[in-house]
Amino acid sequence: MIKNTETKSYIITFSIILSVIIGSLLSIIYINLKYYQDKNKKNEKYQNILKCININTSVSSAQKQYNKYIKKIIVVNNLGKILNIEKDFDIDIVYEKRKNIKNQKMPIYIANNNNITYYIIPLIGQGLWGEIFGYISFNKNLRVYRIVLDHKSETPGLGAEINQSFFLNLFNGEYIFDNNGNYMGITIVKGNEDPKNINKKNNQIDGISGATKTCDGVSEMLINNIKFYLPFFKSL
Amino acid sequence: MFFKNLSLIKEPLNKNNPITVQILGICSALAVTTKMLSSLVMSISVIVVLSIGSMIISFIRKIIPKQIRIIVQLVIISSLVIIVDQFITAYYYNISKQLSVFVSLIITNCIIMGRFEAFALFNNPWRSFLDGLGNGIGYSIILLIISFIREFLGSGSILGINILGDPINKSLFYSIGYCNNGFMFLPPMALITIGTIIWIQNINKINNNK
Numbered sequence: 001m002i003k004n005t006e007t008k009s010y011i012i013t014f015s016i017i018l019s020v021i022i023g024s025l026l027s028i029i030y031i032n033l034k035y036y037q038d039k040n041k042k043n044e045k046y047q048n049i050l051k052c053i054n055i056n057t058s059v060s061s062a063q064k065q066y067n068k069y070i071k072k073i074i075v076v077n078n079l080g081k082i083l084n085i086e087k088d089f090d091i092d093i094v095y096e097k098r099k100n101i102k103n104q105k106m107p108i109y110i111a112n113n114n115n116i117t118y119y120i121i122p123l124i125g126q127g128l129w130g131e132i133f134g135y136i137s138f139n140k141n142l143r144v145y146r147i148v149l150d151h152k153s154e155t156p157g158l159g160a161e162i163n164q165s166f167f168l169n170l171f172n173g174e175y176i177f178d179n180n181g182n183y184m185g186i187t188i189v190k191g192n193e194d195p196k197n198i199n200k201k202n203n204q205i206d207g208i209s210g211a212t213k214t215c216d217g218v219s220e221m222l223i224n225n226i227k228f229y230l231p232f233f234k235s236l
Numbered sequence: 237m238f239f240k241n242l243s244l245i246k247e248p249l250n251k252n253n254p255i256t257v258q259i260l261g262i263c264s265a266l267a268v269t270t271k272m273l274s275s276l277v278m279s280i281s282v283i284v285v286l287s288i289g290s291m292i293i294s295f296i297r298k299i300i301p302k303q304i305r306i307i308v309q310l311v312i313i314s315s316l317v318i319i320v321d322q323f324i325t326a327y328y329y330n331i332s333k334q335l336s337v338f339v340s341l342i343i344t345n346c347i348i349m350g351r352f353e354a355f356a357l358f359n360n361p362w363r364s365f366l367d368g369l370g371n372g373i374g375y376s377i378i379l380l381i382i383s384f385i386r387e388f389l390g391s392g393s394i395l396g397i398n399i400l401g402d403p404i405n406k407s408l409f410y411s412i413g414y415c416n417n418g419f420m421f422l423p424p425m426a427l428i429t430i431g432t433i434i435w436i437q438n439i440n441k442i443n444n445n446k
Contacts, residue, residue, distance in 0.1 A: 011301045018308065022315050029322050036326035044329065150333075157270030157390065157421050166404050196404075210421055 045089075048148045052120045052137035053111045070120075074108045080231030093122045093133075106228055111137070118145055121229055125221025128213040129153045132162065132221060136171070142233055143200070144174040144186070149218065159214030170197040170205045176226060178203060183230060185223030188215040244366040248374035254347045255378040256434045261347035265379060266426040268338055272395045275376075275383035277331060278338050283372030285316045286348050290356040290368035292316075297357050309352045310343070317342045347375055382429050390420030 004010065046062035050069060057065040075083045075091065078101050096104045109120040120137040130153035137145040147168050154160045161167060171186065174197070178184050184203040195206045207215040254260045261282075268278045289312055293300075300308050325332040342348070351371050356364040387393055392400035392409070401408025403416060419425050 005299060005301045006303065011304060014299070014301055015304065018311065022311060026315060026318060029319055033322050033326040037322075037329075040325065040329035155270070156268065156274045157387075209418055 042089075048135050048150075049109055049111075049120055051148045052135045052146045053113045053118050054146055055113065069111050069113055070109050071112050072110050074110060074232075075105050076108060076229065076232045077105060078102060078228055078231065080229075080233075080235050082232075093124050094131075097124055101228070104228070108229065108232065109135075119233070121225065123149070123221050123225045125217055125225070127151050127154050127162075127217040128159050128211075129155070132214070132217055136222070136226070138176075138233070140236065142176060144171050144176065147171040151214070154214050155211070157210075158208065159211040161208050161211060162214060162218060167205075167208060173200045174205065175201050175203060183227065185219070185226055187219045187223070241363055241366050244363060245370035245373070248367075248370040249377060250374075250437070253374045253378060253437075254350070254371045255375060255430065256437055258347075258350065260350045261345050261375055262427075262430065264338070264341050264345050265382060265430060266423040267341060269379060269383035269386050269426055270390065270421050272380065272383045272387050274338065275379045276395075278342070279372070279376030279379050281317070281320055281338070281342055282345060282347065282375055283369065284320055285313060285342055286351060286372040286375075287365050287368035289313055289316050289348060290351060290364040291361045293352050293356040294359060294361040294364035300357075305357070306349070309349055313348050314343050347371060378430070378433065381433065382426055385429055386420045386426060389417045391416055 005014075040059075043059045043062045046066040047057055047059070050057050050062070050065055053069060055065060055069060073089065077083060083105055091105065091107050093106070096106060107122065111118045111120055117140055118137045119140075120135050123132075123134045123136055125132050130151065132149065132151045132154070134147060134149035136147045139145050149162045149168060151160060151162060154162065174186055176183065176185055179201065186203055186205060188205045188207045190207050190212065194202065194204070197205055248254055252258065255262065255265055264278065264282075268274045289309075292312055293309060296308075321332065351368060355367045359367070384394065387395075388399065392398060392403060392414075400414060401410045403410050
């Protein structure tokens with residue numbers, strides 16, 4: 001039985017032993033589970049990229065379907081120059097975005113479904129409370145085909161709704177250039193008089209009530225991320 | 237022995253409910269109850285962390301130095317939450333995506349610290365486990381009631397399934413002019429809902445005493 005638990009030496013010893021035990025336990029658990037967690041994240045990435053060409057797949061067949069539909073990955077810089085062509089699945093977009101724009105290398109996933117070619121680009125941005133991210137696909141006319149969005153910590157029921165189909169479907173067929181060929185991106189607006197987004201040429205999407213800041217983050221993410229690829233797309 | 241300790245599970249369900257009587261965990265009751273699914277995930281996590289955490293704190297209660305007991309409790313809670321999150325990310329990835337937002341909320345949930353201080357530090361591990369379990373279930377019941385009301389009135393759905401029709405395509409009730417009550421997503425409405433539940437509970441208590 002420990003008699004005196006209030007001496008300085010006991011407190012320090014207890015703290016050190018507790019820290020070592022907890023730290024070791026958490027490290028062992030992390031190392032042993034890392035393989036499964038990485039596999040889940042990779043499968044999720046396959047599924048999200050495939051959703052951009054309207055292919056919904058289960059976790060177990062995600063990699064097989066990805067290999068079937070994604071023909072190649074191109075890595076480009078901000079001038080549209082192709083840096084290398086390889087199946088480089090693991091480019092860290094967050095890390096690339098932190099570099100100077102001249103040094104960034106960003107991937108484009110080139111997919112083929114029913115003999116139609118699609119260009120899928122990753123998206124990364126800032127929502128209200130944390131990171132927002134996703135993928136957007138274009139056909140050869142640079143109209144949006146599909147978009148997939150997700151978030152780390154947006155408000156449930158409000159900003160978190162950006163990953164729901166009722167919102168994502170509004171982007172289908174949207175134009176990113178105006179009638180004069182100027183790049184506009186896609187802006188999410190309040191009080192849009194076209195709530196079902198029937199007019200695809202206005203470069204606007206109706207926002208989610210109560211999620212203004214998250215939607216502003218999505219607009220900024222779309223405008224900035226797509227802009228990077230414009231020199232490449234113009235060369236097509 | 238189990239029946240002797242049954243009151244530890246029964247009391248927090250109503251008479252000594254952590255949210256409506258002890259007034260603990262109000263923050264998470266406001267934050268996570270916009271959707272029933274989030275509340276369900278949060279409830280299960282709190283039950284696990286509270287019951288196992290109480291048992292661990294009770295095991296080491298005689299060797300924890302008084303001066304750093306709060307820090308020790310925080311370390312135990314944080315570690316349990318991280319362990320739960322790591323396992324769910326590995327084996328139930330879709331659920332972990334719902335949980336990740338609320339991981340930090342579990343650590344700051346005062347129900348857990350409150351029960352450690354009020355019970356686990358003074359009772360044996362089995363009783364502490366039962367107390368954690370009972371309070372976790374009592375917390376979950378209130379959370380699910382509030383989230384049911386907020387989600388149903390706020391978006392016309394339960395657990396993500398549209399009950400009143402499709403608000404986008406205006407079907408069922410929406411076709412005759414029904415509108416979702418957007419106020420339900422705001423924290424003050426959660427407080428009003430909790431207040432109403434406390435009011436009903438107090439009326440019941442007075443009537444039972446008569």
